[in-house]
Amino acid sequence: MRIFSHSASPWPLAATLLGISLATSTPILAEPSAARGDQEEAGAKKKGDEPDKIDTENLFGFTEGTDVGKKGEQEILVDTIGRFSKRRDGPGRSGYGAAQPIVSYQYDLTDNFSIEPGLWFDARDSRNIAGVPDKSFGTFNGGSLELKYQFFKRTAERPFSLALQAEPQYARITPIEGQGADVYSFETRLIADARLVPDRLWGGINLIYDPQVARLKGSGEVDRSSTLSVSGTLMAKVAGDLYLGPEARYMRAYEGAFLNRFEGHAVFVGPVLHYQVMEKGYLTLAYSTQVFGHDRDPDFADRAFNLNQFSRHNLRVRFGIEF
Structure with missing residues (x-):
């Protein structure tokens, strides 16, 4: 057992x-x-937190993008806006053309904040135009300081972004008439954009308020005005580094620096082309034409366009190199 x-x-x-x-x-x-x-x-x-690889800052035409570069990045930019064709003042030959080249340097202080001081130049030729003296010259015009803050970056999880841009400006010449003056303005933009289709389609929209005070040289007369604008665009990647899309702008002009008295409005539409010339270089072309406008001035109220506060055609050429 x-x-x-x-x-x-x-x-x-x-x-x-x-x-x-x-x-x-x-x-x-x-x-x-x-x-x-x-x-x-x-x-x-x-992966969802990775920022969008496309830089929308200069992707659009007259509409600005939200993006700011990485901390320490720099950029040299040549930006020219041309305005052409205004109302004839009488019989005979007439013509109006004004170009405003800006040479600027951008420095990104942080991943979300950049500063961009710029030098302005002015070249114009006008003859037999209503409300505009006959002039033909080119000169240094003044300067500006653009300050831009991007609240957050676009990512796969959040494909949209928002930014605020403020740009105090000083000019020696009034923008429409080309008269000698001390012109102070403060353009402010609320900017939003979004990646609508990954690696294919982007959209942007701006709300712009631009007050201006000009003291004419000689007479000392002070002119106060302001504009309120909305612009929007869609940009599609069509081939490699080539982007193309439509853009529309609605602009309202006011007498007084605080939108005091409505004077007229206009609608502009046109195409935008953006080409990445090299890894750190780009070229953006934008053309815009006035398709509708109304001027409250009794002398022009029955005309099809507003050519008193605005021109008929706008062209923007922008070239930049990042480093």
Whole structure:
């Protein structure tokens, strides 16, 4: 009896040891799977937080994009806006053309804030135009300081962005008449844009308020005016580094620096082309023509366009190099 009971005793002990082994080995086998799951989740989250690879800052035409470069990045920019064709003052030949080249330097102080001081120039030729003296000259015009803050970047999880841009400006020549003056203005833009189709389609919209005070040289007469504008655009990637799309702007002119008295409005439409010339260089072309306008001046109220506060055609050429 003693021999039988002694030989049977190892079985319960073996079962116990096997159960302990299985119990302890199960979490060890599960740990790599759980770790992989955590890594995949972290990777997906990181990918979703990655900013959009397209820089919309200069992608659009007369509409600005929200983007600001990385901290420490710099850019040299040549930006020219031309305005052509206004109302004839009488019989005979007439013509109006004014171009405003701006040479500026942009520095990104942080990933969300940039400053851009600029030098302005002015070249124009006008003859037989209502309300505009006959002039033909080119000269240095003044300067500006653009300050821009982007509230957040576009990502896969959040494909839109928002920015605020303020630009105090000083000019020596009135923008329409080309008369000598001390002109102070403060253009402010609320900017929004979005990636509508990944790697294919982007859209942007601006709300712009631009008050201006001009003291004419000689007479000392002070003129106060302001404009309120909305612009919007869609840009599609059509081939490689080439982008193309339509743009529309609605502009309202006021007497007084605080939108005091409505004087007229106009609607502009036209195409925009953006080409990435090199990895750090780009060229943007935008053309805009007035398709509708109304002037409250009784002398021009029955005309089809508003050519008193605005011109008929606008052209913008912008070239920049980042480094």
